[in-house]
Each structure stands twice: as C-alpha cells, then as structure tokens.
Amino acid sequence: MAGDVLRILIYTGKGGVGKTSVAAATALRAARMGYRTMLMSTDAAHSVSDSLEVPLSGKTTKVEENLDALEVDMLYELETRWREVQRYVTNFMMSQGMDGITSKEMAVLPGMELMSALFYVEDFYKRNAYDLVVMDTAPTGETLRLLSFPEVSEWYSERLYKMMKNMLKLARMTVGKVVDTPLPSDELLRDLEDLAARMRRVQGILTDPKVTSIRLVVNPEKMVINETKRAFTYFCLYGLTVDGLVVNRLYPEESDAYFKDKLEEQRKYMQVIKESFSPLRIMTCFQQPVELVGVKSLEKMGDMVFGDLDPTMPLSLDKPLEIFTDGEFDVVSIKLPFTMKEQVNLFKTADSLLVEVGHYRRSVILPVTLASKEPVKAEFKDDRLLVKFKEGAKG
Numbered sequence: 001m002a003g004d005v006l007r008i009l010i011y012t013g014k015g016g017v018g019k020t021s022v023a024a025a026t027a028l029r030a031a032r033m034g035y036r037t038m039l040m041s042t043d044a045a046h047s048v049s050d051s052l053e054v055p056l057s058g059k060t061t062k063v064e065e066n067l068d069a070l071e072v073d074m075l076y077e078l079e080t081r082w083r084e085v086q087r088y089v090t091n092f093m094m095s096q097g098m099d100g101i102t103s104k105e106m107a108v109l110p111g112m113e114l115m116s117a118l119f120y121v122e123d124f125y126k127r128n129a130y131d132l133v134v135m136d137t138a139p140t141g142e143t144l145r146l147l148s149f150p151e152v153s154e155w156y157s158e159r160l161y162k163m164m165k166n167m168l169k170l171a172r173m174t175v176g177k178v179v180d181t182p183l184p185s186d187e188l189l190r191d192l193e194d195l196a197a198r199m200r201r202v203q204g205i206l207t208d209p210k211v212t213s214i215r216l217v218v219n220p221e222k223m224v225i226n227e228t229k230r231a232f233t234y235f236c237l238y239g240l241t242v243d244g245l246v247v248n249r250l251y252p253e254e255s256d257a258y259f260k261d262k263l264e265e266q267r268k269y270m271q272v273i274k275e276s277f278s279p280l281r282i283m284t285c286f287q288q289p290v291e292l293v294g295v296k297s298l299e300k301m302g303d304m305v306f307g308d309l310d311p312t313m314p315l316s317l318d319k320p321l322e323i324f325t326d327g328e329f330d331v332v333s334i335k336l337p338f339t340m341k342e343q344v345n346l347f348k349t350a351d352s353l354l355v356e357v358g359h360y361r362r363s364v365i366l367p368v369t370l371a372s373k374e375p376v377k378a379e380f381k382d383d384r385l386l387v388k389f390k391e392g393a394k395g
C-alpha cells in the first residue's frame with residue numbers, strides 16, 4: 001500500500017494526447033492491485049464512460065471490485081452544492097428579464113467542474129473513503145486556470161462579482177434599465193464564506209506532494225512538448241508537484257519502412273523530452289493499431305505505462321516552493337523550469353511576495369519573520385529562483 005494517506009493523481013496535458021485513456025488505465029490497474037480507487041472526470045466533455053465502456057453519471061458508480069467512477073455533472077452539482085449561488089444568479093437574471101432556463105444555464109461558471117471535483121476529494125480525504133483518486137481533466141488551459149487561483153479564498157466571490165457586473169451591463173443594454181435587482185441573501189454570503197474556507201483546505205491537500213501528484217501526458221510532437229513545458233513551469237509556480245510524465249502514442253522502433261521519417265522525428269523529440277524534463281520520471285506507451293477503448297485495451301496500456309511500477313506511489317516529493325534560512329539571508333526558493341530571469345517580475349507587499357511569470361502571477365504569503373525583511377537579491381540556481389531577504393535593507 002502507498003501508505004495511510006489518500007493519494008491523488010491528476011493527469012493533465014494538451015487536447016487529445018491521451019489523458020483520459022492514461023487516467024482510466026491507471027485507475028483500473030490500481031484497483032486490480034487492491035487499492036480502493038475513484039476515477040473522476042472533471043472535463044465537461046466527459047469521456048471516461050466511453051473509455052471504460054461503462055455508463056457513468058454525476059453520482060458514484062461501481063465499475064468493478066475496488067473501482068468507482070464519477071463524471072462530475074454540473075446540473076446535479078448546481079442543484080446541491082451550488083444551490084444558493086445558483087438561486088441568486090437565476091433570480092438575478094430573471095429580474096433582468098431573462099427566461100428561467102437560460103438563467104439557470106448562466107449559473108454554470110467556468111472551472112466549476114474541477115472545483116466541484118476538488119470538494120469531492122476533500123470529502124473523500126476526510127472520510128478515508130478511498131486509497132486513490134485519479135482525476136481526468138480538461139486540456140491544460142482550463143486546468144491551469146483553476147489550479148492557479150492566486151488567492152483561493154477570493155477566487156469564487158471575485159468571479160461571481162465580475163459576472164454580476166457583466167450581467168448588469170448586459171441587462172442595461174438589452175432591457176434598457178435595471179429592475180428590482182435582488183440582493184445577495186445571508187445564505188449566499190455564508191455559502192461563499194464556506195466555499196472560501198474549503199478552497200483553502202483543498203489547496204493544502206493539493207500542495208502536499210505525499211498526497212497529490214500532477215502527471216503530464218504528452219505525445220512526441222513539438223507543439224505538445226512546448227505547451228507541456230509551459231504548463232510544468234506554471235504548476236511549479238503554484239506549488240504543485242509534478243511527479244511524472246507519460247509519453248503516449250510512440251511508434252515502435254520496428255515499425256515498417258513507411259514510418260522511417262516518423263521514427264527519426266520521434267527519436268529527436270524523445271531526446272528533447274528527456275533533456276527538458278529530467279530528472280522527472282518518464283513513462284511510455286506505444287501507439288496501438290486500434291482505438292484504445294474498453295477494459296482490455298486499458299489493461300494493456302497500464303502494463304505498458306507502468307511495468308513493475310506501483311502507479312499510486314509518488315515518483316517525486318520535490319517541493320516547488322521552499323522557504324529556508326541560509327547564513328545571513330532568508331531565502332524563498334521557487335522551482336521555475338524553462339524560465340529566464342528576464343521573464344520574472346517580483347514585487348513585495350506588506351505580507352507577501354508576488355511572483356509574475358508570463359501571464360501567471362502567484363502571491364506567496366510570507367512567514368511573519370520574513371514579512372518584515374526586504375528582498376535584496378534574486379538569482380537562478382539550476383531551475384530554482386532564489387529570492388534572498390535581509391533585515392532592514394531596502395531592496
């Protein structure tokens with residue numbers, strides 16, 4: 001057994017690379033090894049059911065011994081988990097002259113699938129309901145957006161607030177005037193507070209490498225590799241541990257002459273992958289002659305990807321964010337692969353360090369002892385950004 005903690009594996013990658021297949025293959029393999037496993041889809045365009053060839057829904061379905069599966073169903077989640085939020089949004093929209101059904105659909109916010117899934121995870125964690133939760137996600141962009149919520153506690157209310165404002169604008173344009181705008185109820189405000197607290201707990205679970213591992217899925221193709229390198233950087237920026245990478249759809253070396261060019265290219269990209277992601281554990285899976293659906297094919301895929309490896313074991317406990325003291329300096333160390341110093345912007349506020357890389361920004365809350373000090377130096381050492389703080393000095 002992997003230990004007495006729940007393990008969470010989140011598969012992510014560019015569209016169509018094989019996330020769903022690898023996630024299903026992992027869950028199946030773990031279940032057959034005796035782990036109590038939950039396979040959960042957070043992609044609104046669910047395909048776990050197609051992959052396993054088993055009908056699934058928004059409620060837990062038993063697939064076989066030790067294996068449950070669930071495809072997060074937003075309408076069901078809205079009726080239950082997001083009831084107050086939904087009621088408010090719906091009333092609000094209807095007060096603006098929109099019909100009930102459209103209003104109801106408008107209450108589905110981007111990222112709600114994954115967020116609902118994370119709340120399930122928190123619940124499983126508390127109840128010790130499973131040994132392993134495998135999460136299949138939507139293509140990288142959406143997953144990153146959600147897992148990267150900088151101030152978790154504000155994420156939801158901010159979104160909701162922005163949406164309210166936009167809707168108000170829309171209503172003004174279409175109806176001409178705003179009529180009887182309902183005020184948020186006490187229940188809604190309590191719900192939002194409760195959500196924020198839960199999000200903080202979920203973040204604790206997500207950033208513990210003994211519990212949560214992100215696994216990247218790629219194909220040996222330039223665009224896929226580049227997008228995945230960027231994703232890797234951002235996961236590190238947000239403190240999430242990436243512990244492995246699956247290269248899917250490899251052509252076997254003994255493929256016939258027709259594939260000669262393809263193989264040449266593939267060797268080149270495998271080299272790029274190794275150089276880029278080392279020392280990350282790399283697993284591989286060959287392109288199959290037929291579509292990979294059904295339990296039999298998934299079993300085969302699991303064999304190829306994991307061999308003798310226990311799929312539930314953390315393959316790395318590397319912490320992307322560390323804070324320590326080194327002689328005269330206090331150091332904030334952030335793993336930022338594929339990043340140059342010029343791409344990084346740093347700002348210090350009263351209690352946090354803001355780190356900006358490209359469009360992504362993370363606010364690192366500083367321990368009290370550090371908050372009173374000033375950053376005096378920032379440098380890269382290997383793939384880590386070291387920000388050094390010193391007493392009293394003005395940076």
Ligand SMILES: Nc1ncnc2c1ncn2[C@@H]1O[C@H](COP(=O)(O)OP(=O)(O)OP(=O)(O)O)[C@@H](O)[C@H]1O
Nearest residue numbers: 015016017018019020021249286287288291292293
């Ligand atoms: N190694 C493989 N050999 C043959 N077919 C494969 C392989 N891996 C995946 N497939 C097939 O490719 C298609 C896409 O795979 P999958 O749905 O797992 O990708 P995905 O990354 O989840 O896609 P999406 O981004 O749309 O969610 C499926 O039909 C699947 O059966």
Ligand SMILES: [Mg+2]
Nearest residue numbers: 019020043047
């Ligand atoms: Mg998929």
